[in-house]
Amino acid sequence: MTTDDVLAQVFLNSFEQHKPQLLGRRIWLACSGGRDSLSLAHLCQQLFNAGKLPFLPQLLHINHGMQQANAAWADQVSTWAQQNQMPCQVLKINLVKKTEQEARQARYEAIIGVMNHQDVLILGHHQDDQVETLLMRLFNGAGVNGLSGMKEWSIKSSQNQQGTQKNIVLWRPLLTISRQQITQYADNKGLTYIDDPTNVALQKSNLNPDQLNDRAWLRSVLLPHITQRYPKAKQAIARTGQLMQEASVILDEQSSLDLSQSIINDRAFCSVLDINQLTRLSTARQSFLIHSWLAPTATDLPPSRRLVEEVLSLAHRKDSNHQTCLSWDSGRYQYQIRRYQHKLYRLWDSWEQWLQLAPTTHDIHIDVEEEIAPCLLLKPLSTEFEWSVQGLTGLIAELQQQLTVLIDAKAETDREDIKSIAWSKETKLIFQPLPRTQKIALPGRVGRKSGKKLLQALDVPSFMRQSVVLCSLQLSPLCSEQQSIPLLIITPEQTMVLQSPFSQSIAQLVEDKALVAELHDL
Known part of the structure; x- marks a missing residue:
């Protein structure tokens, strides 16, 4: 041929x-x-x-x-x-x-x-x-x-x-x-x-070896010496490259499997790894997983070995210091690498800055027959992110129904949380930044917590604590001694239904995804 x-x-x-x-x-x-x-x-x-x-x-x-x-x-x-x-x-x-x-x-x-x-x-x-x-x-x-x-x-x-x-x-x-x-x-x-002339062989150019670019120097100076000693060196090196491609496929498949088992939440602007799952792997697999995790797309630069080692060191720390922040420029995004409890976070810089913006306060009267907006923004709309609650119509309808039932049952119950409930035209639903002094009863837990202890119980990282929203039912002070009933806490990572007379019905709305908090990058 x-x-x-x-x-x-x-x-x-x-x-x-x-x-x-x-x-x-x-x-x-x-x-x-x-x-x-x-x-x-x-x-x-x-x-x-x-x-x-x-x-x-x-x-x-x-x-x-x-x-x-x-x-x-x-x-x-x-x-x-x-x-x-x-x-x-x-x-x-x-x-x-x-x-x-x-x-x-x-x-x-x-x-x-x-x-x-x-x-x-x-x-x-x-x-x-x-x-x-x-x-x-x-x-x-x-x-x-x-x-x-x-x-x-x-x-x-x-x-x-x-x-x-x-x-x-x-x-x-x-x-x-x-x-x-x-x-x-x-x-x-x-x-x-x-x-x-920058690529041709040395003997065909007027350049000396020091003037050649790296590739031309390999071609004109080094490879002739190698092939003189090893005539089939080029074919052998190319064959090694092919074997490395096959090995790379195997490693990528293993790393993808390890990553899928270690990932808790994987969004472009915020990816979360389970440290306990990560540290069950061998040292080599941990390194390869972190290397892949730090460069999630084909356009990201590969991280340095030093950065991978620093991230692994952060994952293996035994102290409770959660302030360490590693910076990583992937060429496509500026990232922060942080740790909280037993989780590693890979965050866009721009998202971490967005997290520090205070949520918006909304008052929604539930006794007024008016059209409810399908989307309630929890923060002012930015050019990069949108955080909203969907399904308020169903929530308000459920609250109206439950209030009617509870008020009708007041005379027949000894429960203090029901006996204090009254419904007036001033009754409203409030979304606001979580007040640090308000004591909250978490579902399935004894007592009430506020401030830092509450946020720790909610497992909210320190860098997300400005982005915690409390949804509560505000009753008229003229009709009730209990002015506010906490219903929900919403963070960028979770929606938690709080203990209240309405918790069961609200939990069903959340479970059915009829009431959801959504966070999108635009």
């Missing part, structure tokens, strides 16, 4: 593997004009013309202005695409810092900017690129996931300033093909490709 046939077969095999995900999507191809991307573009054109490929990708070329020749390269790619009847779009970007890392990030941002959600971008990465990537990650101390290298099929996520997330697919069909095979293909087809 010729080199041309090998490339075509490898590409078609990859296409068949991902065909269900490819059909119906728009396909793009990142084309720098180098031998790799130009050969891939030519291969797609040939397979399309032969009826073996059902799509012809649109080429995307980035002019990042880092070199004087960039404009000429853009013209060269555009001319080639026009001559070969392939659609092509040139994107010009302006770099603040002209570094390889910034250029790479800016290229992806520009490309994602013109692509639609779930579009597919074909990349010309090959086996030699994979080997260089693995070595660079090895020298930077990467773990199993990092040493799995580039994946043939992966998701790239981006978020705009409005917070809308866009996911595109990166498809690398030629990862098993060597640079030498691609060069042979390009030469066989007479392709006039571009040689970037």
Whole structure:
């Protein structure tokens, strides 16, 4: 089989593997004009013309202005695409810092900017690129996931300033093909490709080794020495990357299982881990779980080993100090890592700040026949979060019915909590920040508590204590000695029905989800 046939077969095999995900999507191809991307573009054109490929990708070329020749390269790619009847779009970007890392990030941002959600971008990465990537990650101390290298099929996520997330697919069909095979293909087809002087071999450039970027140095200096001693080193390194990918899948599956068994509540702005469940795992599994928990999405940067160790140290502390706060910038969100009792919290900075805003006080008269708003905001509506109570109509109807029954039963009972109840036009439902001095009787517990002891009994973390709402039934002082009957306590994490003559019926509303407190990030 010729080199041309090998490339075509490898590409078609990859296409068949991902065909269900490819059909119906728009396909793009990142084309720098180098031998790799130009050969891939030519291969797609040939397979399309032969009826073996059902799509012809649109080429995307980035002019990042880092070199004087960039404009000429853009013209060269555009001319080639026009001559070969392939659609092509040139994107010009302006770099603040002209570094390889910034250029790479800016290229992806520009490309994602013109692509639609779930579009597919074909990349010309090959086996030699994979080997260089693995070595660079090895020298930077990467773990199993990092040493799995580039994946043939992966998701790239981006978020705009409005917070809308866009996911595109990166498809690398030629990862098993060597640079030498691609060069042979390009030469066989007479392709006039571009040689970037920062990437070409040392002997073909006028640069000394110290002037080369890291990838070019690996390619031109280190790998020739390695392959001279170990001729099949590239294939072996690439094979190790494949084995690491398989190991990474196994670790991810185990970590997902561990996480599902340890997670108490998992929302983007507030995720809670059960420390008791976490510490039952082996040390290695604890570390891997925390690593995954700190970076919940593909767009989050991986946390450092030091941060993972600090979080584990926080989880294993035996003292009662709950003031420690670890900061973590994932690249997507600013997080705080906190502990309270036997729980670990991963919080958005913005949510922790929102928690300190005082709840809104609402008075709702229950004797007035008027339409009740379906949604009662517990805090002023912000640009990021909405906290509300749904189902007030049912709650008020239940209170009206229960009050009627209790008032009718007053003469036939010795219960003091019922004998003091009266209903007037001044009777109202009040939602307010929990008064720290008010003594509350919790269900199933003896006595009443207030202030810090009450919040501790409710298991409310210190950083949430500004966001505790008391719902009570306010009776007219002219008709009753008992002016207020606490009904509910609502926190961002729970709704608790308090001991009262109405507790049974209210508890049924909560259980049936006819009365719910909801917290959303907007």
